[in-house]
Amino acid sequence: MTLAATAAGARALPHPTRAEIRLEGLLHALSDPVRLRIVRELAVDSDALFSCSHFDLPVSKSTTTHHFRVLRESGVIRQTYRGTAKMNGLRRDDLDALFPGLLDALLAAAARQAAVVGSG
Amino acid sequence: MTLAATAAGARALPHPTRAEIRLEGLLHALSDPVRLRIVRELAVDSDALFSCSHFDLPVSKSTTTHHFRVLRESGVIRQTYRGTAKMNGLRRDDLDALFPGLLDALLAAAARQAAVVGSG
DNA sequence: GCCGTAGTTTGACATCCGGCGTACTACGAG
DNA sequence: CTCGTAGTACGCCGGATGTCAAACTACGGC
Numbered sequence: 001m002t003l004a005a006t007a008a009g010a011r012a013l014p015h016p017t018r019a020e021i022r023l024e025g026l027l028h029a030l031s032d033p034v035r036l037r038i039v040r041e042l043a044v045d046s047d048a049l050f051s052c053s054h055f056d057l058p059v060s061k062s063t064t065t066h067h068f069r070v071l072r073e074s075g076v077i078r079q080t081y082r083g084t085a086k087m088n089g090l091r092r093d094d095l096d097a098l099f100p101g102l103l104d105a106l107l108a109a110a111a112r113q114a115a116v117v118g119s120g
Numbered sequence: 121m122t123l124a125a126t127a128a129g130a131r132a133l134p135h136p137t138r139a140e141i142r143l144e145g146l147l148h149a150l151s152d153p154v155r156l157r158i159v160r161e162l163a164v165d166s167d168a169l170f171s172c173s174h175f176d177l178p179v180s181k182s183t184t185t186h187h188f189r190v191l192r193e194s195g196v197i198r199q200t201y202r203g204t205a206k207m208n209g210l211r212r213d214d215l216d217a218l219f220p221g222l223l224d225a226l227l228a229a230a231a232r233q234a235a236v237v238g239s240g
Numbered sequence: 241g242c243c244g245t246a247g248t249t250t251g252a253c254a255t256c257c258g259g260c261g262t263a264c265t266a267c268g269a270g
Numbered sequence: 271c272t273c274g275t276a277g278t279a280c281g282c283c284g285g286a287t288g289t290c291a292a293a294c295t296a297c298g299g300c
Contacts, residue, residue, distance in 0.1 A: 011296080023233045027226075028151035031144050032288080053246065063289055065248060070287095084246045084297045099232060105225035106147075112219060113143045131266080152258080173276065183259055185278060190257095204267045204276045 013072065013079050018094045021075035026095075026102075029074035034059060035067050036110055039076060042090045043107050049080070049087035133192065133199050138214045141195035146215075146222075149194035154179060155187050156230055159196060162210045163227050169200070169207035 030036050034057055041055060042048075057064055068088060071077045078089050095103045150156050154177055161175060162168075177184055188208060191197045198209050215223045 023229050024151050024153055024156060027147045027156075031148035031151055033144055034288090036144060036147075051246080059288085060290055061247070062249080062291080066288075068247095081247095081296090086247065099225070099229035101221070102225045102229045105219070105222045109143050109219035109222045116139075154258090171276080179258085180260055181277070182261075182279085186258075188277095201266090201277095206277065 011081055013081075015072060015078060016075045018075075018098060021094065021098055023099065025074040026076060026099075029070050029076050030106060032067065032070075034063075035071055035076075038067065038071065038088075039090065040107065040110050040114075042077065042088060043092075043103075046090050046092040049082075049089045051082075051085040051087055053085070131201055133201070135192060135198060136195045138195075138218060141214065141218055143219065145194040146196060146219075149190050149196050150226060152187070152190075154183075155191055155196075158187065158191065158208075159210065160227065160230050160234075162197065162208060163212075163223075166210050166212040169202075169209045171202075171205040171207055173205070 030039060038055060042050060052064060052068055072079050075091060075094065078091050080087050092103060150159060158175060162170060172184060172188055192199050195211060198211050200207050212223060
């Protein structure tokens with residue numbers, strides 16, 4: 001028993017409850033290009049879980065950790081440990097319940113902008 | 121003719137063109153409580169114009185100027201001078217054309233959160 | 241046990257942000 | 271012309287943000 005604060009097995013990760021999620025926090029979280037990109041990739045399959053390293057981001061490992069934490073703490077994603085990997089999934093159920101249609105509108109907007117920027 | 125750089129009559133205000141509006145910028149602009157509140161009030165009548173002093177904001181005059189500028193530079197609002205007053209209006213036409221449904225979803229989300237926070 | 245992979249933590253750094261006050265400009269009313 | 275009102279510009283401050291490198295922890299495989 002070498003761990004007192006780290007708990008056993010799956011380390012604990014603090015998530016806001018559904019009621020604690022604030023719109024301003026969501027918008028701030030999504031206003032960063034790296035994070036918006038992560039969310040768009042996660043949204044490809046809302047039920048799937050992707051490890052942090054699954055994403056090919058243009059930032060360092062520690063910055064990646066930071067961005068995933070911002071997303072988790074603002075309520076956008078849910079994170080769980082699975083072995084040495086940390087799995088990430090969209091909190092679509094909570095977001096849709098809190099703000100119906102918002103996530104879809106945001107994803108559609110992001111896709112639309114990516115289409116223009118990417119091809120134009 | 122005391123003015124060389126200030127132009128005549130209506131001073132000019134730089135607005136991004138429709139194509140220059142970026143989703144990240146919009147989300148950042150709306151992630152501030154004061155600015156979100158301004159936008160919600162403007163949205164009460166999307167065609168109306170309100171002067172800056174029409175809003176009763178919990179910040180100083182210079183901070184108010186700052187927030188309106190962020191909103192204008194991110195493409196959320198359109199500003200025009202009318203005498204000594206500066207009139208503000210939502211750029212609903214541009215936003216709806218760029219990101220259909222997004223503004224409505226955001227306003228609905230803000231209203232929903234305000235209802236919970238305000239009454240609960 | 242040992243090592244490698246995955247991710248965290250810490251600390252540093254530059255920048256941005258929201259807030260303020262003060263001094264200033266612009267316009268309309270007398 | 272003078273004054274009051276509306277808003278701007280500037281400088282300042284403290285705190286948050288995004289970024290990195292380096293050292294560390296946790297787990298799975300062998």
